[in-house]
Amino acid sequence: MNMHVKVNSDEPGDPGARERLVVVGNGMAGCRAIEELLAREPGRYHVTIIGAESLVNYNRIMLSPVLAGEKTFDEIVINDHAWYEGNGIRLITGDPVTAIDRAARKVVTRSGTHVGYDKLILATGSDPFIIPVPGRDLPGVVSFRDMRDVEHMLGAAARGGDAVVIGGGLLGLEAAHGLTLRGMKVTVIHLMPTLMERQLDEAAAWLLRSALEARGQTILTGANTAEIVGDVQVEGVRLKDGTLIPAALVVMAVGIRPSVALAREAGLAVGRGIQVDDHMVTSDADVLAVGECVEHDGQVYGLVAPLWEMCRALADGLVDRHTGYRGSVTSTKLKVSGIDVFSAGDFAGGDGAEDIVLRDASRGVYKRVVVRGDRVVGAVLYGDTADGGWYFDLLRRGEDIAPIRDMLIFGQAYASGGGQADPKAAVAALSDSAEICGCNGVSKARVCEAIVGGAVSLDAVRSTCKASASCGSCTGLVEQLLSLTLGSDYGGERTVKTLCKCTSFGHDDVRREIVAQGMRAIPEVMHKLHWSTPDGCSACRPALNYYLLCALPGDYVDDQQSRFVNERMHANIQKDGTYSVVPRMWGGLTNPRELRAIADVVEKFNAPLVKVTGGQRLDIFGIKKDDLPAVWADLNAAGMVSGHAYGKSLRTVKTCVGSDWCRFGTQDSTGLGVKIEQMTWGSWMPHKFKIAVSGCPRNCAEATIKDFGIVCVDSGYELHIGGNGGMKVRATDLLCKVTTEAEAMHYCAAFIQLYREEARYLDRTAPWLERVGLDYIKQRVVEDADGRDALAERFLFSQRFCQDDPWAARAAGADREQHAHLGDRPLVLEAAE
Amino acid sequence: MTGDWIDIGALADIPLRGARTVQVVGGEEIAVFRTGDDRVFALVNRCPHKAGQLSQGIVHGHAVACPLHNWRISLETGEALGEDRGCTPTIAVRADAGRVLISRDAVRATAMAA
Ligand code: SRM
Ligand SMILES: Cc1cc2nc3c(=O)[nH]c(=O)nc-3n(C[C@H](O)[C@H](O)[C@H](O)COP(=O)(O)OP(=O)(O)OC[C@H]3O[C@@H](n4cnc5c(N)ncnc54)[C@H](O)[C@@H]3O)c2cc1C
Ligand code: SF4
Ligand code: FES
Numbered sequence: 017m018n019m020h021v022k023v024n025s026d027e028p029g030d031p032g033a034r035e036r037l038v039v040v041g042n043g044m045a046g047c048r049a050i051e052e053l054l055a056r057e058p059g060r061y062h063v064t065i066i067g068a069e070s071l072v073n074y075n076r077i078m079l080s081p082v083l084a085g086e087k088t089f090d091e092i093v094i095n096d097h098a099w100y101e102g103n104g105i106r107l108i109t110g111d112p113v114t115a116i117d118r119a120a121r122k123v124v125t126r127s128g129t130h131v132g133y134d135k136l137i138l139a140t141g142s143d144p145f146i147i148p149v150p151g152r153d154l155p156g157v158v159s160f161r162d163m164r165d166v167e168h169m170l171g172a173a174a175r176g177g178d179a180v181v182i183g184g185g186l187l188g189l190e191a192a193h194g195l196t197l198r199g200m201k202v203t204v205i206h207l208m209p210t211l212m213e214r215q216l217d218e219a220a221a222w223l224l225r226s227a228l229e230a231r232g233q234t235i236l237t238g239a240n241t242a243e244i245v246g247d248v249q250v251e252g253v254r255l256k257d258g259t260l261i262p263a264a265l266v267v268m269a270v271g272i273r274p275s276v277a278l279a280r281e282a283g284l285a286v287g288r289g290i291q292v293d294d295h296m297v298t299s300d301a302d303v304l305a306v307g308e309c310v311e312h313d314g315q316v317y318g319l320v321a322p323l324w325e326m327c328r329a330l331a332d333g334l335v336d337r338h339t340g341y342r343g344s345v346t347s348t349k350l351k352v353s354g355i356d357v358f359s360a361g362d363f364a365g366g367d368g369a370e371d372i373v374l375r376d377a378s379r380g381v382y383k384r385v386v387v388r389g390d391r392v393v394g395a396v397l398y399g400d401t402a403d404g405g406w407y408f409d410l411l412r413r414g415e416d417i418a419p420i421r422d423m424l425i426f427g428q429a430y431a432s433g434g435g436q437a438d439p440k441a442a443v444a445a446l447s448d449s450a451e452i453c454g455c456n457g458v459s460k461a462r463v464c465e466a467i468v469g470g471a472v473s474l475d476a477v478r479s480t481c482k483a484s485a486s487c488g489s490c491t492g493l494v495e496q497l498l499s500l501t502l503g504s505d506y507g508g509e510r511t512v513k514t515l516c517k518c519t520s521f522g523h524d525d526v527r528r529e530i531v532a533q534g535m536r537a538i539p540e541v542m543h544k545l546h547w548s549t550p551d552g553c554s555a556c557r558p559a560l561n562y563y564l565l566c567a568l569p570g571d572y573v574d575d576q577q578s579r580f581v582n583e584r585m586h587a588n589i590q591k592d593g594t595y596s597v598v599p600r601m602w603g604g605l606t607n608p609r610e611l612r613a614i615a616d617v618v619e620k621f622n623a624p625l626v627k628v629t630g631g632q633r634l635d636i637f638g639i640k641k642d643d644l645p646a647v648w649a650d651l652n653a654a655g656m657v658s659g660h661a662y663g664k665s666l667r668t669v670k671t672c673v674g675s676d677w678c679r680f681g682t683q684d685s686t687g688l689g690v691k692i693e694q695m696t697w698g699s700w701m702p703h704k705f706k707i708a709v710s711g712c713p714r715n716c717a718e719a720t721i722k723d724f725g726i727v728c729v730d731s732g733y734e735l736h737i738g739g740n741g742g743m744k745v746r747a748t749d750l751l752c753k754v755t756t757e758a759e760a761m762h763y764c765a766a767f768i769q770l771y772r773e774e775a776r777y778l779d780r781t782a783p784w785l786e787r788v789g790l791d792y793i794k795q796r797v798v799e800d801a802d803g804r805d806a807l808a809e810r811f812l813f814s815q816r817f818c819q820d821d822p823w824a825a826r827a828a829g830a831d832r833e834q835h836a837h838l839g840d841r842p843l844v845l846e847a848a849e
Numbered sequence: 850m851t852g853d854w855i856d857i858g859a860l861a862d863i864p865l866r867g868a869r870t871v872q873v874v875g876g877e878e879i880a881v882f883r884t885g886d887d888r889v890f891a892l893v894n895r896c897p898h899k900a901g902q903l904s905q906g907i908v909h910g911h912a913v914a915c916p917l918h919n920w921r922i923s924l925e926t927g928e929a930l931g932e933d934r935g936c937t938p939t940i941a942v943r944a945d946a947g948r949v950l951i952s953r954d955a956v957r958a959t960a961m962a963a
Binding site for chain 2: 054055058465466469470480549550551552553554557558576577578579580581584585589591593833837838839842843844845
């Protein structure tokens with residue numbers, strides 16, 4: 017392992033072997049930086065995260081939906097305790113760092129804890145700006161920055177009454193929205209003449225204001241706060257013009273300031289924020305900073321998108337793969353349900369800038385795109401923000417829009433040709449780097465990769481790459497990507513599962529089409545059913561191989577490369593890469609010759625373990641792949657064949673002693689078991705298949721938890737189906753009772769064939785039975801006598817091609833390359849010069 | 850020295866969508882893959898998850914599914930795909946006139962790591 021070795025450690029209990037990385041600030045940037053680092057080199061640093069808040073890392077931007085009652089705190093947690101523990105991260109919460117001792121390379125917390133570091137990351141975020149008016153310290157005056165603030169607001173809202181929000185920016189409007197939904201009567205006081213003036217032009221701000229007023233809020237613009245009044249508790253806000261607005265709660269949301277006090281006291285270079293270079297390194301090479309607390313290239317940021325980019329650059333630097341952060345362009349969305357507002361870039365216009373505007377009063381839509389020299393430099397959208405991502409993408413990439421200028425304002429669907437408003441085409445045309453989810457910084461490429469990787473539903477995408485998992489405003493985009501990537505298969509939240517992500521067909525469709533169209537090979541299936549990958553994946557290839565094999569007994573040429581390792585190697589792979597070998601012991605019977613041969617193999621090949629399995633036979637462990645053919649040759653010589661302990665196939669037929677010896681035995685359970693195993697061995701199935709025969713209802717062979725179980729009784733044989741052990745034990749259902757051995761075997765063959773032909777690959781009999789219903793199986797196997805005969809006949813026919821011992825062929829030299837290294841001799845390297 | 854290649858065998862000896870192994874004395878075993886589009890890739894034969902033998906996995910596209918727990922590993926970069934995290938070293942390899950050649954330096958690197 018190439019871990020970084022560092023010997024000095026001043027802390028008892030410190031792992032010492034790794035460099036110590038300490039993060040100040042358990043917020044969005046601090047934890048994201050560590051996530052990025054873990055994704056690169058998980059074991060490299062010993063990480064400690066120290067947070068002033070007493071909570072785990074949560075998605076701060078989602079405090080607005082929490083306030084509005086649309087989310088719970090649990091739903092906005094990004095990393096829970098298990099994440100810290102699982103990644104070996106030491107977490108200190110509720111204990112802010114009060115000083116950095118750069119000379120001694122340690123930080124000190126309020127409680128007096130000293131934590132030494134080799135590298136320090138400052139991710140202290142921002143402090144809310146509190147306007148210096150009298151009464152600002154009264155109880156009932158809160159900011160809107162963390163979960164504690166939200167709890168204060170919820171407490172006040174529970175008592176009802178009036179609330180004043182000072183600040184008509186993004187934060188203030190989201191607070192006002194939440195409090196309105198919580199039943200408070202809200203007044204927004206805004207100093208500037210229009211709302212969100214940093215993001216919206218006048219027209220959009222006016223539309224926004226009208227919408228908010230229609231929801232019952234009072235909006236006062238150009239209003240200047242003089243003081244907050246109250247004796248022991250806030251009672252109201254007085255404006256400079258003398259107006260008094262009653263309030264039981266006052267939320268200050270007028271702006272934020274990078275939290276730099278700690279850095280400044282430690283003597284680091286600080287401007288508006290903590291100054292960093294492109295690798296997020298401060299004026300001290302061992303101290304880095306990231307997030308809202310930093311100033312990069314003269315810029316400070318108050319949105320999350322830049323910090324995702326910063327965190328990537330920071331993590332790259334920490335693992336010595338320096339890439340560098342080059343600053344960010346940002347866009348804004350307002351998270352107020354039912355009101356769509358988007359803004360990006362420079363909308364002020366000015367020199368040489370040209371506005372393209374679209375107003376659709378009846379729909380309440382306003383769009384303005386600002387263009388300078390054939391490049392988009394800004395956009396403001398109100399009412400219909402679907403094209404926000406596209407404009408932002410054009411802006412960031414500096415795309416030449418001359419060719420689409422006339423259509424630009426109508427949105428991507430029109431501008432990209434066709435004239436049809438096809439949202440899918442619009443999404444398809446987004447570049448890979450286009451940001452889909454602003455809340456979590458997820459690009460289009462990342463979402464598509466998640467979908468291709470198997471996240472075929474909205475929920476799966478959310479849990480895989482976090483897109484649409486926060487404010488949800490990009491849900492529509494994600495659904496369009498799902499439908500684009502998965503094709504016709506994705507019709508909203510689908511219930512029919514596709515075979516895998518390579519196809520839009522489900523298992524049953526594929527099986528049906530293979531038979532209906534007479535398909536004969538895997539590439540043919542993939543071609544005719546429009547597979548989306550060149551050669552499938554590890555989920556569909558084995559399934560297709562089985563379906564073809566089942567459909568074309570004797571005809572189909574098995575594709576070894578589409579089989580899981582165990583079936584390809586005819587042995588079970590072990591965690592160290594050796595194999596285990598289980599020869600068949602018919603019905604659990606053995607004899608001295610077999611036992612001797614097994615004993616000899618164990619000794620000859622130094623097998624470290626031989627054990628009796630739960631399936632009534634012997635398992636020889638620790639055989640190297642090169643030795644397998646020789647082991648099999650020796651076992652074959654004693655008359656033993658493959659036990660298929662590795663296969664989606666008939667495994668064992670367990671038996672008890674039965675009437676020959678047991679005082680309770682009613683029939684020859686052992687003899688019947690042997691006959692059944694001789695009939696069924698070697699057959700390939702959708703999943704493994706186990707059979708047992710018990711000589712009486714005491715059921716010593718555990719027949720009632722097998723795929724097919726026979727319980728002998730005085731008057732004949734009870735046939736049981738659909739049982740298994742495993743994690744979810746399922747006892748069998750009684751299929752029927754028959755009177756003769758021959759009938760028992762005939763029904764067994766018919767049942768197996770029905771399962772082989774109709775179950776989905778990797779369904780054992782239990783889930784299959786539960787899906788199709790016991791009645792259906794009874795109807796096919798018990799009631800329909802002709803059908804039963806035909807099923808049994810098809811089974812026996814296919815068995816003609818399956819009952820060759822695969823070990824014998826390998827022992828005789830078939831597929832030698834599976835068991836030998838390339839080049840036969842190991843490579844020997846001459847000593848390095 | 851770069852540009853120094855070792856002939857390890859015939860391309861035809863590696864099954865299409867399959868892999869073969871090369872042993873290195875004092876170094877780590879190497880898995881040489883041949884993909885459906887007939888390209889060759891080589892990785893150290895060790896899954897970044899729990900050291901599964903990647904040579905025994907199912908090869909699809911330019912990736913292999915590890916036989917032990919089904920992680921998908923990129924043959925191009927050795928990186929785990931999807932949500933899994935980890936990386937297995939890649940070995941420079943090329944096919945030339947039906948022969949498979951691997952970089953001596955890369956093999957030496959496995960020897961030094963082992
Ligand atoms: C060897 C053996 C344990 C033993 O030493 O006794 C065994 C070993 C394994 N079992 Fe088993 N099972 C063995 C009897 C059983 C039994 C008992 C029985 O058959 O009566 C059961 C419960 C009955 C049943 O299957 O319903 C059993 C239920 C499972 C399950 C759960 C199946 C399910 O449908 O839920 C798995 C997991 C799976 O297949 O996905 C499993 C999977 C496995 C695997 C294949 C795990 C794996 O994927 O590597 C183990 C292979 C070990 C190896 O390399 O050889 N094994 N396994 C037994 C081999 C029997 C044989 O002679 O072939
Ligand atoms: C209500 C709300 C809604 C928002 N909505 C959006 C949005 O829609 N889109 C968007 O892009 N952005 C939004 N933002 C902004 C976004 O949340 C921030 O950009 C982001 O959280 C910044 O991350 P950070 O890690 O730099 O700071 P933070 O997430 O604030 O993390 C800093 C952490 O450091 C801790 N800390 C500070 N000093 C110390 C110390 N001395 N010792 C220990 N710990 C310390 C703090 O307690 C805090 O937990 C919103 C913010 C809020 C409050
Ligand atoms: S089930 Fe038990 S009691 Fe009955 S015959 Fe078998 S061994 Fe004897
Ligand atoms: S060892 Fe490869 S997936 Fe677990």
